[in-house]
Amino acid sequence: MNDVESLADWIALACLLTGAFLCLTAGVGLLRFPDVLSRMHAGTKPQVMGVLLIMVGGAIRLSGWSATWMLLLVAVFQLITAPVNAHMVSRIAYRRGHVGRDSLFVDELGVAPRGAEVTAGEEGRRGDQPADAPIGDETEPQVDEDDGAGDQAVDEPAREPRG
């Protein structure tokens, strides 16, 4: 980078620096944080802010619309997919008990009434079925509404006959 002369180049450089710094803190957080869920917070941060900043920096530096559009596309993909990702991993982490319960100040999900827990076992397991499980008879595939736009195709709730 021997051609930094304009203000735009300096802005781009600042964006790149901040983005790289966020990536570094992600690594640190990944090592320091005590449980999976906290580590995921550390992971989401560069995925969103760091990548956005670096894409902005790249878009400023690169001339030509083609590269700019693709960088925009990368940023949009990140913004759409990162939450879906985080949601799926965190849900399963919580279910599998990878959460340091003592590191939680309150756990309002865990205080469901006793009867709910029995159902939670059954239902929770069924909801996480792989896609190749035998398909039940009662429902047609529907949207998993919290997964955003791109995920429905892989997320059909295949069902197993009970009992």
Next chain:
Amino acid sequence: MTPVVALIFGMLGLGAVLAMIRLALGPSLLDRVVATDTILVIVTAGLAVHAAVNRDPTVVPVLVVVALLVFVGAISVARYVGGMLLRTGADVEELGVSPAAEQVQGHEGTERP
């Protein structure tokens, strides 16, 4: 300008190394998923920084591919672990969680007015 560029790449590299340590240590599979995610994101960032520094747009299509790879990879491993959750059944005790999404997944539409 070279020191600044070196600093940027240094920070990215250190972040990736720390994530790799977590990848090696990570007590559970999900820790490793998160670490892999972070590494891939840092790789994306590194490629973009390279493109920006050298004004070289050749690697930009690779960025798109890596960005999608992060998603597909993490989702597939998460679903794989979910499948393990289904099969082991050993940790039903640990499943003390509100049935939430699963319970309504796929059929709430038939019930709403």
Next chain:
Amino acid sequence: MTVIDSPVRRLRLRLPLIVWLVLIWNLLWGTWSWANLITGLLVALTVTVVLPLPAVTGGGRLHPVAALYFLGHFLVNLIVSSAQVAWQTLRPSGIRQSAVLLVQLRTDSDLLLSVIAQTLTLVPGSMVMDLDRRRMTLGVHVLDVGDEADVERQRADVLATERRVVRAFGSAADIARLDQEPPRGHAAAPATTEPTR
């Protein structure tokens, strides 16, 4: 989400998806040309016919001013929280305990709920773990909670996000529902009564 019969209606519901796919196709090629537009349209039609997605019904409407407000607030929030989480990772004392909150929302729309969940997860420091569609509750994991006041503050943050999202993208009915009292005690209802499907 009833079965949609009319092909015209189905096409109209799929139109945003097709437009989006064509846009992506063009962005991927990097240039705008008629050839890209036509091949993109072909690819989009093929994809939507071969791999059909359930249509997103009940789409809200856009309130431009509120949407801009939401977007600006989101960006500021993103920057502030990123700095916060970065500081929490680097400071010597590390993080305090985290918490899992169950937040009762007042929104009853697939689209709005997914926007809310996406927004919350994108902002560092809060992550949606669980969404109970029927009871309209979110399970949110928040980082670094010290005391009861922090918990309440985070809960208020989630509700404020909901308010902004609904104001920006919700229909009139959704916005009106914001000011009603949330269905209290509903979330604690025993789940044994649930499987009535």
